[in-house]
Amino acid sequence: MNILLIGCGKMGGAMLRQWVKDGGNSFTVADPVKPDLPASVRHVSKATSLSGAEFDVILIAIKPQMIAEVLPDYAFALKPDGCFVSIAAGCSVASISAIVGDRAIVRVMPNLAAMVGLGVSGLFANARCSAEQTADVTAWIAQTGTCVPVDSEDRIDRLTAISGSGPGYVFEMLRSYVAAAMDLGFDEATSRALVFDTITGTVEAARQSDETLEDLRNSVTSKNGTTQAGLEQLMRDGQLHALLNDTVHAAYDRAVALK
Structure with a gap:
């Protein structure tokens, strides 16, 4: 063309x-x-x-x-x-x-x-x-x-809220995750490597697996282990799900308003 x-x-x-x-x-x-x-x-x-x-x-x-x-x-x-x-x-x-x-x-x-x-x-x-x-x-x-x-164009607006705006959400989560690693005593370069490679590897493992995301999460969560302790904070009172749900709905509402 x-x-x-x-x-x-x-x-x-x-x-x-x-x-x-x-x-x-x-x-x-x-x-x-x-x-x-x-x-x-x-x-x-x-x-x-x-x-x-x-x-x-x-x-x-x-x-x-x-x-x-x-x-x-x-x-x-x-x-x-x-x-x-x-x-x-x-x-x-x-x-x-x-x-x-x-x-x-x-x-x-x-x-x-x-x-x-x-x-x-x-x-x-x-x-x-x-x-x-x-x-x-x-x-x-x-x-x-x-x-x-x-x-439909409405589906474009909904997709905008997930993938169009998604890099912004992910960059902010990466920033916070790297900051948490630094708070545990790692320097910035090491923190970035630990966080970026952990996320890249986890996404690829999920992409190549036929298991549900819930099953994959459970497979790396030992009873009373470190991952369970971390997840109990991350998932406390359903706050993570609610936050992400509110995030994408706010972005969708804005996409509709901009048209």
């Missing part, structure tokens, strides 16, 4: 690096200031520099509040059978349709781990998207990690 990226900030740039690495598509970036781009990626600073070029996909990777001002200048460059793909958080398909008309539009909610090829993205395609377009865009987004197609 011939793809135009409008904007190339942290998320757009992270995804672009993975796409270029995997190959197969050609890319042009439109940005007033030239970002650091791979050599194979063309850059234009304004729409008039496109010189009649036509694209299979136009990726909207700018801040939501900029879309109404910037997108009309580039919308003409989409082929008649092309589609718009938006990674702008909180920007609905209806908002984009109000600018570009009744066109094929895909809304994608990626997350930060796309920068290392381990992202999780939700994808919703409107009714104007053909099955082939949806499959092509899904495969393209999956080059940055896992891609989860959903059947």
Whole structure:
């Protein structure tokens, strides 16, 4: 596919690096200031520099509040059978349709781990998207990690609360876990290694196991042992479950409010 990226900030740039690495598509970036781009990626600073070029996909990777001002200048460059793909958080398909008309539009909610090829993205395609377009865009987004197609924009908002905002929750939990290790007397570098490798190994063990998470937890918890003592504090009065439940519901409510 011939793809135009409008904007190339942290998320757009992270995804672009993975796409270029995997190959197969050609890319042009439109940005007033030239970002650091791979050599194979063309850059234009304004729409008039496109010189009649036509694209299979136009990726909207700018801040939501900029879309109404910037997108009309580039919308003409989409082929008649092309589609718009938006990674702008909180920007609905209806908002984009109000600018570009009744066109094929895909809304994608990626997350930060796309920068290392381990992202999780939700994808919703409107009714104007053909099955082939949806499959092509899904495969393209999956080059940055896992891609989860959903059947409504509300599911995108719910996914945003879990995986879109999830790296923020995980970074904060990591920060607190590392701080606790340091409080036990380890230096920061050792604390980071202990915490990061423990979490990485545990996640991979769970991924490769057919057991439930509860069974896995129980399998490493000896009666009256150290893990049980720690878990009794972590799970006291159901506080961990309640906290995470409140966290994702607050994020979902905000995602709905932003549309």
